[in-house]
Amino acid sequence: MTGDDRRDLARATDFVAPLGLDVPTACCLLAEAAALVGHENIVAACKAYARRAPVARAPLPLGKAVVDLLEAKKTKGRSSSYLADIKYRLGRFASDHPGMALGDFTTASVQAWIDRLTSKAGRPLSAQSRRNFTTLVGGLFEFHRCRGAIPDNPVADVERETIRRVEDVAYWKPDEVKALLEHIAPKAKAGLVLALFSGLRTSEVCRLLWSNVDLNQKHVAIGADIAKTASRRLVPIPDNARALLRSLVGPRDARVFEGKPDRFSKLVSAACKTAQINRVKNGARHSTITYRVALTGDVARVALDSGNAQGVVHKHYRGLATEAEARAFFEIRPGGLSR
Secondary structure (H helix, E strand, O other): OOHHHHHHHHHHHHHHHHHOOOHHHHHHHHHHHHHHHOHHHHHHHHHHHHHHOHHHOOOOEHHHHHHHHHHHHHHOOOOHHHHHHHHHHHHHHHHOOOOOEHHHOOHHHHHHHHHHOEOOOOOEOOHHHHHHHHHHHHHHHHHHHHOOOOOOOHHHHOOOOOOOOOOOOOOOOHHHHHHHHHHOOHHHHHHHHHHHHOOOOHHHHOOOEHHHEEOOOOEEEEOOOOOOOOOOEEEEOOHHHHHHHOOOOOOOOOEOOOOOHHHHHHHHHHHHHHHOOOOOOOHHHHHHHHHHHHHHOOHHHHHHHHOOOHHHHHHHOOOOOOHHHHHHHOOOOHHHOOO
């Protein structure tokens, strides 16, 4: 060996010794890497891997990951119903995996958890409910992947549920609506009127203040703090609903319905039982959308007012009711009720 050879070997030994390697082993590894990516790309490839490698990150506890996501969504002003949904679904995900970190999950482990999900009564969840869980759990992993906490989102390859709706949307006929309004508890009547004729969701009714209801301008202002989708919209109040509401208006700072959504739903169920009509899930909102589409034919406008996707309204509400039924529905007024 020449003097230069000895100096080069000594330098190479100094470079690889801190890594626990000898020069021949280091040369073999370098040659293998160069064969895979080209010698000019070795450093760039190693840097990309280092950004993705789990060993380069401190484990993020699952519970803290959920809290961090929830706080970020609060900061962005997401609606209270959306935040509650995150808290419930991701809270269940976290409680079912105590002591685990975000990086511990694989596609298979998340898929197995989704497949095992049941209701409180122990029955398998519907396809829609499983899809909702999948969406929020996937959002949790994607949120932290974008922030460098994990290299990949394991939910990206989880099975996507196909939701097949084979039945038409159920809604109430005008005579059933009259009977329902006659038998609803007084404390829930104003909320039911707005749900029936303006198509508000139950959750929106229960967050609504009378200051949001403008009978003179004929609209309800659904702010981001009220809407399910955290997007503001102005919902029209038809003339018959204005007439029904005039005697029910409360103080501006009071809620239209003082109670939680489950309480409102129970009062509607009780009225259906007393009136001897079928209890239709989301019947008030479904009735509004169905009859407005039948009366106006303006699917885009109805979708905008109801806070729904235009495709959903066109697919599930169009062609269900006749124009005559729609006119009868929107002609229901106080004088037509027995009390």
